Amino acid sequence: MPRRKEISEILNLMEKTQNIRNFGLVGHIDHGKTTLSDSLLSEAGFLSPDLAGEARALDFLEEEQRRGITMKSANISLYYEKSLEDHDPFLINLVDTPGHLDFSGKVARALRLVDGVVVVVDAVEEVITQSETVIKQALQEGVKPVLFINKVDRLIRELKLSDEEIKKKYIRIIKSFNTLIERYAEHPFNKKWKVSPLSGNVAFGSALHKWAFTLKILEKSDLKFKDIRERYNKETYTKETYADLAIYFPIHKAILEMVIEHLPNPINAQKYRIEKIWDGDINSELGKTMVNCDPHGPLIVCLSKVQVDKHGLISTGRIFSGSCTNKREIFLLNENKYERIQRIAIFMGQRREQVDKIPAGNIVAIEGLKNIKSGETIIDSNSIDEMVPFESVKYVTTPVITASLEPEYLRDLDKMKELIENLLIEDPNLKFEINEENGENLLSGTGPLHLEVSAEEIRKRGVNVSVSEPRAVFKESCRYSSSMISTISPNNHCTLELKLERLDSKTVRFFQNIDYKTIKPFSTLKEVLKEKTNLTDIEIENFWKCDEDQNILIYQGNLKLEDFYMNTILEIFEKIHLNGPICGEKLTEIKIIISDLKIENVNEDNIFSELSAMFYEAIKKGLSEAELILMEPIYHTIIQLPQEYIKIATTLPLKYSAKIKSIDQEKEYQAIIELLLPVRNSIKFAEDIRSATSGKAFWQNEFYAFMEVPIHESKQIIDNLRFVKGISW
Structure with missing residues (x-):
């Protein structure tokens, strides 16, 4: 097992800003981001290589482990010394992000921390809904993407594609990826950031089986693609038949060398990112110190995440200027308050390691701030006048589902409210209110899973709660x-x-x-x-x-x-x-x-x-x-399903007041249907589409807009809402 690096070695690297890479793993749900992060952690010595791909080390919420999906962004600092020949080691700060659209607000906040992303795309499913969403988010934040085409083994062992068919798939994925860069990146990056295997910013592999290669690695290797095919072509292949691929093509080598060679260090990234994410005068003294990533300038930190633990509030942020130290007085711009940093640390997965100083270009964990929320800007207490807050992160989600929460015992009501207040600090996409008419405690979120996970978190923190059936959030x-x-x-x-x-x-x-x-x-x-x-x-x-x-x-x-x-x-x-x-x-x-x-x-x-x-x-x-009207939230729903189920799938929307936006049958293995679906009908629609396609349909819901409830349905909905609220008479 590789040796875990001492904190002192990581602290030394923090001073060498040109050798730092802050990057994230983003992509569609289940495309393999967290499995990939496990393999990278095993290289750093945080996880046994035998468990990589199975342990989900950065999914440290019990609920994440149980469901097999990432719900919060997690980060860790990696020391990497096997990268480029005759080069100093690198410090790589890795952030793993959620893939489920109910948690995409957390992706948006995590992107503020990083300068580059590895976009993980399933070779079978290709670039689909959430892939496009996170690529767009990254480019809007000035974050440079590279591409990892994952699950290549499935093309051989499941789909049994020929080399020519696999090549066509690769070309299609890369073309789709570059089209998104062309569409969403600003000039000149919409040209400069396009990827190609020849450039070395595309990797291919299997995160689960722990192997990957770039074209350069493949050319230098004794093994060729036909050798990979042979290992999966055997009629009774086992783990042993492909185990040596992880030795010939270790996944960490392909991914981390792609990160080091093609993603920017903080000095280069901040030259163009500051203007994009900060609304202040770029030519002011504070603007210049951030553009230059100056560790000797005034302290400026953009906080992306706040968590509650037994030590109080833990804030995660990116240092854009200056150096962060313990016991330092700072000013919170949004809250308009002076506070004092008690302790600082670096994240090592589930642990935090206390340190004395962290310079610009790094990610910091701050303890001891009391009046803090996600999105806050921290500034040196002596440099307040020139500073304006960082531009608000543009969340792509809005609360559209609400449910009533009640504690099991009335004596726990105040404790439940306190726990919910803590959750609101951690997750700005949650909303909580008490209905003045009937005293209901209403928790609202971006989808049923979002509310379910939040309720489970309240239970884990000590209060058993009952949750009503979720309903859509209506407005007038x-x-x-x-x-x-x-x-x-x-x-x-x-x-x-x-x-x-x-x-x-x-x-x-x-x-x-x-x-x-x-x-x-x-x-x-x-x-x-x-x-x-x-x-x-x-x-x-x-x-x-x-x-x-x-x-x-x-x-x-x-x-x-x-x-x-x-x-x-x-x-x-x-x-x-x-x-x-x-x-x-x-x-x-x-x-x-x-x-x-x-x-x-x-x-x-x-x-x-x-x-x-x-x-x-x-x-x-x-x-x-x-003329008063009732408004309801609408999902933009994207359904992927085998071609043979298109006819039955297109008959369902009418039943649920949904409108079909488009049907795409051009993809070889699947069709894509886009709908505008009322949130109130989304749960029953999901049950029906699952049943009608024998579980072979896959869909994602993303908030689209509030739209008027159809007139023929509004009276019944209004009567129901008035009855629930006790105002029907």
Whole structure:
């Protein structure tokens, strides 16, 4: 078994930034990412070579081990010295990421840590739905991809393809991969980052059987592809017949040498990545120190993940400038608070090794911060003025499924809420709220698996909970615009004029994908809104707020409001949007324009109730006039299945109010059907498609948009929602 390196050797390498590679493993569910990471860990001495491919060492949640899929991103530092001849050793920081779309928000956050990715693609299934999603995410983060075509053994032993057929498959996979780079990477990287076997940035192999090669490795080897074929062609092949392939073509050699030769070190990567992921002035002193990955500059850390353990909150981040040390005072930009780092460490899989100093270009684990959330920016306490937060990671998921949680014993209610609050810190894609009408504890997530895993995590942390059947998250909106609505307060001293409009799709998409609060100062935000939305110049000038459900508040009144009144109105606005008139669901995609507001003769004790009554009446009138509608979340569902099941599969969508977007029958072994499927029907649809295809269909659901519930179904759904909430009478 290879010798595990001492921490001192890894710390020495951390100072040699040109010898660091921060990379991730990404790809579709079950394409072999975690199996590949096991083989890399065995090379570093963290895992017995006999267990590599089976141990799932980076899947250290029990639930991950049980299900055989990765749910959280995990990382580890590897010392690699067998790479290039006559070269110093390399420090490779490896991040393994989830492949299931319910957890793709965790992929987005993990990508902020790395400069390159190895995209793992199943040779049989080729580049499919989640492969495309993660490649797009990586390129949007300025992360360079290389390609590993996995499960090559299956082409020989299961599909029994000829050499020519295998070659055609390779060409098709590489062409699909390069098409995505051409489509999603910015110039000049959409040309420079394309892959080819001749360039050495494509590897082929079997992660399960622990062998892989690049073209260069194959050319230097005594074995050729026909020898690999012979080992799998035997009628009764066993582990022994192909075991020597891992000796001739050790998988860690192919993958890690591809990483070292073709993925950038932090110094080179930050030269082009900082401008892409940070909205500040690239020519400022702070901008320059990050672009140059300067270990002597002010400390700047972008945090991608926060976990709760017995020591408190553990934050994982990438150091873009300066050096991180123990007992150091820092400033949290988003929270606007000073704090002190207590301890720092490097990740070694399930363990953390305490260290004294970690320089720029590395990944750090920070202990002791109390007011911390994923996506926070840490800055040296002496360099606050110039700094702006890192651009918000664009999560590709949004909570669309909700369930009611109840503790087994009422005495555990507060403990359950505390555990849920911890989960919210760790996972920004979860939402928790208490229904004011009936006291339900509602946990919302991106899919049934997301909620199931979260509930199991609560049980593991000490509170048994019962979970209701998951249901879709509905919202309420309006179809048209209202006229100008005028109201007067109960004491007859305050007046209000406002108008409601349905927000257009371009503006909705912007606020869904961007955390506008990170764009500072306001003059910069105005320019961005002008370019990226359909808001008018007057609306942008008077923009107040957009909430998490894409409702916008604009104030165009002549009266300049004091902060107290402005904050009171924002608080009222927040409460009103939580409880729509149709069935108590949240309002969404509504633009509220206040054209006039007069506040007279109201003391501060009564101002909230007076303004609340006035705003409630005006918004209710406006919604009624603009025609209320019920909105539901829609999945973009991609189904892969054998060609012979297409006919039966295309008859099912109509039964579940789904619309077929496209049918692709060009692939040799499978067809691909794309649907727009209501989330409320997704569980029963999954059962039906599984049954109709004898379990041979594979599908993934990704949030698409909120859309209006069909009129012929809306009354029944509204009645059911009102009944569940106890507001049916």
